[in-house]
Amino acid sequence: MHTADKPKQALVLDVGTSMLKACVVDANGSFLSCVLQRWSCTPQEGVPSGLEFQPRQLAEEMLLLGARAVKQAGGVADGLIVSTQRLGFVFLDDAGHAIAGLPNIDRRAAQEALAFRGETGLQDYAVTGRWPGAQHLIVRLRWWRRYRPDLFGHICHIVSIGDYLTGYLTGKFLCEPTTACETGLLDVQQKEWSAMLLHRETLEESWFGLLRSPGSCAGLLREEAARVLELPQGTPVLVGGGDTQLGVLGAGGVNRGDMAVVAGTSAPVNVVVDEAVSDPEYRLITNPHVAAGKWVLEANAMLTGTEFQWIKDLLWENTGPAGFQCLNDMAENELKREGKLASVTMLAGASVANARRGNLYPQGVISFAMEDINAGRITRDALALSAFETAVYAILSNVELLSRRVGKPDRLIIGGGETKLPLFIRMLAALAQVPVYQAQGEDLTCLGAAMLAFVGLGCFRSAEAAVEKMARLMPVQTPPMIRQQELAQRMKNWNDAFDRFAIR
DSSP states (O other): OTTTTTTEEEEEEEESSSSEEEEEEETSEEEEEEEEEEEEEEOOSTTTTTTEOHHHHHHHHHHHHHHHHHHHHOOSSEEEEEEOOOOOOOEOOOOOOEEEEEEEHHHHTTHHGGGSHHHHHHHHHHHHHHHHTTTTTOOOOHHHHHHHHHHTTTTTTTEEHHHHHHHHHHSSSBHHHHHHHHGOOOETTTTTTOOHHHHHHTTGGTTEEEEEBTTTTTEEEOHHHHHHTOOTTTTEEEEEEEEEHHHHTTTTTSSSTOEEEEOOOSSSEEEEESSSSOTTTSSSEEESSTTOOOOEEEEEEEEEHHHHHHHHHHSSSSSSSHHHHHHHHHHHHHHHHOOOOOOEEEEESSSOOOTOOOOSSSSOEOOOOHHHHHHHOOOOOHHHHHHHHHHHHHHHHHHHHHHHHOOOOOOEEEEEGGGSHHHHHHHHHHSSSSSEEEEEOSSSHHHHHHHHHHHHTTSSSHHHHHHHHHHHHEEEEOOOOTTTHHHHHHHHHHHHHHHHHHOO
């Protein structure tokens, strides 16, 4: 039970690409519980790159996970909110039953995406702020219309995974703009469905429903869900949002010009803007922010965390946190070694944004000089350092890309699992052209979702006020770093190599 001085608590249900999570967070920003569960999707036989999941099964698993989190936090949650992977959708029939669940990594519509390479893509980008790709709903629906007309004919409603879970909690489905934009059918400036695109694709607006603002009340917890969670029926359920925008909020990115990186599996770099800024070079992505009246311009450095995981597993048998510390130590050893550093360039997941060509190039590359092999300089330490270089150089190159469009930020905020690597955060701060602040928090996405929930519950008047109370930023000290000038030159070399191997 609450006492007069005990802050309110919010239950956050988060659906990631490979992990389900439930956290209880209080209005001071403290995590009272956090439980996790891995999940995966089912490959579809005869459908190359086709993946699906069972929406009702996912919802039931999320409720059980949420019940554990609530119990660990003392049995109290004053409100609920859902955070979700972007680009994941659920098809519903006229009775509200799920026809299919498509995760963000379903890429069955790759061939259909090629149809947008011409003027159609240019026209769509001006409206939607993104270049249509295989994972955007506008492209996927062309695949379903062509290859599964039996199921396509029964679709009556389409929602994001997060909006599906919110509907499962309340009994009514709605849409919100931070995931609706990933359909490729939303006018990102107006935050409304594009009548032009719906007409061209012969789709009904009724399929997508009314748009509600993140943080507003979606409804009240229905009886069946309340029973599983062991919470009172009628507990408020707040409209959630996409995990990237929520992570930006959790990192403190809420005011115009704030630039934030949530460096986990991937490293999306986002800058907060007051209008739906687009990119004349079609490299950047424009998204609604979860904060009212704001947008974010995104340049994704892609799979920096996956790259760290891969090189750590390749070089070191220890698969736990100690393995990452060993990776960090090996890279440090390479920097401290006397003589010339080995010329190793790694392109294995990290990227510089190019929405029109696809952010992630299809082939990984590790290049090096034969003279370094002959001199014995291509060592495990050298490969470890190259992983740190790649992550840092990719993030800062995307920072530069955004800065050229909207101006240099006053500071760069970074958080997420990669910041646990001491060398990574030191290298980033040493090479960045602006002060770097490290966002503190067990999980920035869930923290941002909780901030939004507390705005909806009336604890804060705005997202800005929630950030002021709940976000914790620590300036990264930047004493002179060993080989700093050499690393700056190597960053230029890395960008040259990326340009040689990038998709044309």
